[in-house]
Amino acid sequence: MTPAGPAAAAEPFDPAGVVWTRLSPRLVTARRAVRTGLQVVPLLGLAVLAVLVSGWFWLGVLAVALTAAWQWWLIGRQVPAWGYAERDDDLLVRHGLLFRTLVVVPYGRMQFVDVQAGPVDRRFGIATLQLHTASASTDAVIPGLPPQEAARLRDRLAARGEARLAGL
Template sequence: MDTRSADAFDPPGTSWLPVSPRLASVRRGLAAALIGVPAVAAAVLLAVFAALPWALVPLLGGAALLAWAWAVVGRQVAAWGYAERDDDLLLRNGVLFRKLVVVPYGRMQFVDVTAGPLDRAAGVARVQLHTASATTDASIPGLPPAEAARLRDRLAARGEARAAGL
C-alpha cells in the first residue's frame, strides 16, 4: 500500500493549527499606513500644485492597491499553519509560492517568543525557532500570547529530550 501523500504540502494524518486571524489586522494596518499615507500625501500635493481633478489619480490608485493588499493579506494569513508531530514540527505558508518546513525537535537549539508594539496591540506574538543550521530556522507569526508561551515551552522540552538522546 502506498502511504505517500498526493500533496507534498499536506502530509497524511496531519492536523494543522492555524494562526490567529488578528495577524491579518496587523498586516492590513501596516498596508493601510504604507499605501494610504503616501496616496493621500500625493493627492494633497497634486491638489495644491496642480489641478484638483489630478488629485483623484493617487487616491483611486491607492484605494485599488489597498483593496488588492487587503485580499492578499487575508489569503496569506489563512495559508499559515503548523503541526506538532512526534519527532518534528511542520510549518506551512504561502499562497502563490507554497512552503513546507520540517524542523526536527533534536535540531532545535532555542526558541524565542517576540512581539512588537503592533503585535502586542493586536494580542499576537511570534515564535522563532533556532536550529543547528541557520537555513532551517523558522518562525510562526500571529499566535495568541498564551499559545506562543505554551508552544515555546513544549518545543523547548521536546528539543531537550531529543538532544539528550543523541
C-alpha cells in the same frame, strides 16, 4: 508511473494524517492596520498635490488606493494559508499560496526558541515564535499566535528539543 490528480499534487505540502493548527485571525487585522497606516501618508500627499498642483496626481491617488485594496485582499488570503503541526519527532510549518513552503524542523536539531511581540503585536494580542536550528535554512517562524499559545509552544518545543538531544 506517478499518481495523478489534486491529492497527489498537494501531498508534499499536506502530509497524510497531519492536523494543522491555524494562526489567530487577529494577525489579519494587525497586518491590515499596518498596511493601511503605510498607505495613508502617500494617499494624502498625492491628494493634496492633485488639488494644489495638477489633476494628474489623482492617477497617483487611484494607484495607491488600488494597491491598498489589493494588499487588503491579499492579506486576508495569506494568513489562513499559514499553519503548524506538532508531530512525535518534528514540527511542521507551512505557508504560502502561490509559492508554497513546508518546513520540517526535527526537535533534536533545535538550538533555541524565541517568542517576540512588537508594539503592533501586543496591541492586537499576538506574538511570533521563531525556532533556530544549526542551519539557517531550516529555521521556522510562526507569526500570529496568541501569547499564551506562543509561551506553551515555546516551553513544549524546548522540552522536546532537550529530550531529543539527551538521547544522542
